[in-house]
Amino acid sequence: MRFELIQYKYVYLSDLKSGPCFSTVECRLLRFWEVKKMKQGGELRRLDMLIVDLNGTIMVASISAKHLILFRSRLFAGTVYSVSGFFVSDCAPTLRLTDSPLMIMFNDSTSLDVLSGTDSELPVEGFRFRNEAELHELASASTELPDIVAELSAVKSTVNDPPKGKNHVMATIKMDKGDSVILSLFDCQAIAFHRRLDSMRVDPKVVVATNVKPKTIGGRLYLCATSGTHIYFDKETSIGQASLSRLVSRCPGLTPVAPLIRKVAKVEPVTMAELNSFVAAAVSNDIEYMCTGMVIRLDLEKGWCYIACVKCGRKLKRTESVFVCMHCENYHAVGVPRYRVELAIADGNDEGTFVCYDGTMAKLHGLEAYEAGLISAKDGVNPEDSQIPPFVTGMQGKTYTFHVKLATYDYTAGRQSFTVTRIINLNERLPLPEFVDNGGDGSIGGSMGDNHQIHADVDYDMVGGEASLIDSTEMSDPTSPAVKKARKNLVGEDI
Numbered sequence: 243m244r245f246e247l248i249q250y251k252y253v254y255l256s257d258l259k260s261g262p263c264f265s266t267v268e269c270r271l272l273r274f275w276e277v278k279k280m281k282q283g284g285e286l287r288r289l290d291m292l293i294v295d296l297n298g299t300i301m302v303a304s305i306s307a308k309h310l311i312l313f314r315s316r317l318f319a320g321t322v323y324s325v326s327g328f329f330v331s332d333c334a335p336t337l338r339l340t341d342s343p344l345m346i347m348f349n350d351s352t353s354l355d356v357l358s359g360t361d362s363e364l365p366v367e368g369f370r371f372r373n374e375a376e377l378h379e380l381a382s383a384s385t386e387l388p389d390i391v392a393e394l395s396a397v398k399s400t401v402n403d404p405p406k407g408k409n410h411v412m413a414t415i416k417m418d419k420g421d422s423v424i425l426s427l428f429d430c431q432a433i434a435f436h437r438r439l440d441s442m443r444v445d446p447k448v449v450v451a452t453n454v455k456p457k458t459i460g461g462r463l464y465l466c467a468t469s470g471t472h473i474y475f476d477k478e479t480s481i482g483q484a485s486l487s488r489l490v491s492r493c494p495g496l497t498p499v500a501p502l503i504r505k506v507a508k509v510e511p512v513t514m515a516e517l518n519s520f521v522a523a524a525v526s527n528d529i530e531y532m533c534t535g536m537v538i539r540l541d542l543e544k545g546w547c548y549i550a551c552v553k554c555g556r557k558l559k560r561t562e563s564v565f566v567c568m569h570c571e572n573y574h575a576v577g578v579p580r581y582r583v584e585l586a587i588a589d590g591n592d593e594g595t596f597v598c599y600d601g602t603m604a605k606l607h608g609l610e611a612y613e614a615g616l617i618s619a620k621d622g623v624n625p626e627d628s629q630i631p632p633f634v635t636g637m638q639g640k641t642y643t644f645h646v647k648l649a650t651y652d653y654t655a656g657r658q659s660f661t662v663t664r665i666i667n668l669n670e671r672l673p674l675p676e677f678v679d680n681g682g683d684g685s686i687g688g689s690m691g692d693n694h695q696i697h698a699d700v701d702y703d704m705v706g707g708e709a710s711l712i713d714s715t716e717m718s719d720p721t722s723p724a725v726k727k728a729r730k731n732l733v734g735e736d737i
């Protein structure tokens with residue numbers, strides 16, 4: 243009897259050392275993705291891949307943008323290659339994609355050859371799953387970007403057909419502990435996720451997401467997709483298949499469930515918890531959401547209104563005797579009170595801070611801030627220091643539906659707030675879709691943000707004196723030039 247010793251002619255990934263490598267490795271390409279610059283027009287930086295060898299060692303291989311043309315047409319997920327003539331370097335210590343401390347860099351002299359007939363020997367999958375407890379730890383450690391497997395329970399999407407603007411998909415998933423966790427995907431990944439769900443005959447029940455970034459806010463876990471995130475549904479992975487079988491055996495029979503993705507809504511309704519997750523997910527502040535909650539408190543540290551420049555709408559600085567508009571460089575600016583009310587909103591599970599500016603408040607109450615100031619101001623009291631109008635305090639305890647956008651993070655307050663773009667009284671009829679589609683028509687309620695345009699070229703100093711805040715008697719007279727000016731300038735609403 244003769245024994246034949248057949249030596250494995252390739253080098254294992256675990257045997258690689260830092261520096262140039264002239265040995266050959268045999269590996270399967272698990273998945274690959276483009277890494278783009280966050281800014282500068284999203285220019286392509288490199289292509290990252292995950293490869294696995296016979297031992298099941300997973301490693302990152304990276305091709306820079308300038309070398310990509312040499313290899314791109316030969317890259318197929320699932321294909322087995324022999325690779326030689328590359329550089330081995332150390333991985334960054336944070337946000338690691340694999341357990342391996344090393345990675346492979348392709349260069350001009352790298353040879354990449356497709357191997358056929360050996361497919362069966364190498365693992366076809368490679369994941370690094372982490373459970374909920376581990377994800378909580380990773381959220382603070384930021385050492386790796388783990389993979390997760392979870393039950394998919396709901397999906398909310400801002401993706402339109404055809405897609406436009408910034409996009410966001412929130413998948414509510416249940417992991418091993420059974421807590422609901424929100425997984426956020428953005429832009430092209432959000433669109434891809436939405437389209438796949440839309441095209442599937444039956445909604446998937448299990449989702450595998452690779453290389454997600456865990457974050458915790460107030461003890462809650464949130465997951466965000468990264469450029470390395472791939473989504474696999476149900477039977478596309480063996481772990482997904484096993485989880486699906488368990489789920490199906492747990493609830494046998496035909497249980498009709500609501501479709502995961504609803505028809506595209508112009509404004510997506512969300513919960514407070516989901517809204518708060520946007521802070522972790524760094525959601526674009528261009529996306530508008532709808533949230534129903536009760537006003538549990540008025541946060542009146544900053545009062546209920548501020549004095550705005552009648553010309554540009556920005557907040558005026560008060561010196562001893564005059565108002566100064568830094569923007570207009572006007573040291574004798576005319577001021578007009580505008581609403582700015584902070585509301586603490588709760589929906590039973592979570593709470594958050596909603597900031598209502600002039601247009602939304604005026605529209606809700608049918609009263610301009612200077613008129614409201616008139617109700618509550620005593621002689622010689624500045625409107626912003628005056629008593630809060632009763633209809634503002636009366637909002638407490640009431641439930642409204644808010645259209646909100648993520649506001650710029652308030653570093654001085656150390657917290658996130660949301661800008662209200664519209665308030666719907668619950669007894670008010672919800673707007674019809676046709677009406678909603680017509681949003682941003684330039685009316686006071688629909689024009690938040692950057693519009694500081696002056697619609698009439700008026701002489702703003704005409705009424706201004708030394709202390710040039712428009713006084714109450716003047717503002718109450720609709721024929722007063724100051725009132726006309728104020729009305730004309732109630733378009734821009736930013737401070």
Ligand SMILES: [Zn+2]
Pocket residue numbers: 551552553554555556567568569570571575
């Ligand atoms: Zn100004």
